[in-house]
Amino acid sequence: MEWWHAVILGLVEGITEYLPISSTGHLILASSLLGLNDTAERKAAVDAFNIVIQGGAILAVAGLYRARVAQMLRGLIGRDDAGLRLATNLFIAFLPAAVLGVLLDDWIEARLFFAGPVLFALGGGAVFMWWLEARRSGRFGLPPRRQLEIDDLSPAQALTIGLMQCVAMWPGTSRSMMTIGGGYLVGLRPAAAAEFAFLLGLPTLGGACVYKLLKNLKHASETGTPNLFDQLGWSSVLIGFAVATVSAALAVKWLVGFLKRRGLTPFAYYRLALCAVMLLMVWRGVVSIEPPDMGTPAEAAAD
Secondary structure, three states: OOHHHHHHHHHHHHHHHOOOOOHHHHHHHHHHHOOOOOOHHHHHHHHHHHHHOHHHHHHHHHHHOHHHHHHHHHHHOOOOHHHHHHHHHHHHHHHHHHHHHHHHHHHHHHHHOOHHHHHHHHHHHHHHHHHHHHHHOOOOOOOOOOOEOHHHOOHHHHHHHHHHHHHOOOOOOOHHHHHHHHHHHHOEOHHHHHHHHHHHHHHHHHHHHHHHHHHHHHHHHHHOOOOHHHHHOHHHHHHHHHHHHHHHHHHHHHHHHHHHHHOOHHHHHHHHHHHHHHHHHHHOOOOOOOOOOOOOOOOOOOO
């Protein structure tokens, strides 16, 4: 992998990870257009690379929300009741994906990581966001709900957001969309829904990053094949990680302000446009959407 490949993929990951537009769809598109899927081994390494550089996006959120992280740490040692409630709610929201992610990872990759399911998720996500904004604004004849803050969340509401996050295991759905959408459903104001979604990404993306990295290293060790660092080079991984960190920080700061002004509707239009572009490119054979092979042949047949 050339250094500029790593820069482009890092930018795509950092910008799209926390926007409700599917980082998976964008990374598939970028990898294909860069010609990084020419061999099965190289594609597997790039798929793992795309997961590992999520660590940059995690670092960006940890830095931007360091006050919240510090508050939760104080809560865990009994010095901040609000911090303890937030940490507890994040743990409750994280649990469903932690359990189902390990159980269903290979099954999902084998059955849903294809053009039809991914494109369906992109288009379906657009409809879902339109519905969320209509519901929030009272266009269905429902009275507007009281806008909650993060500190107002109950454990049951946190669990609802966590269950919504599980839907994002379907490739092309967008973890950010489902968790922000879950926040909308339980009554969080848009900026608070985004903040909870970002904080929930710390354990969720961190766990996925470590799991996929270990899976790649284990497969390489057992089969005697190169791991992603051997194939792509340490420098490329570090460059992608650094670029993803900076671009994710900028994207997160922009998104919070944008949601306050415009809501989710513009992202719905964007998802439809992306779905149409990917459909055309798949039909023309420019882009191929196939399951990533980051484990053993028996294990392999995702956002």
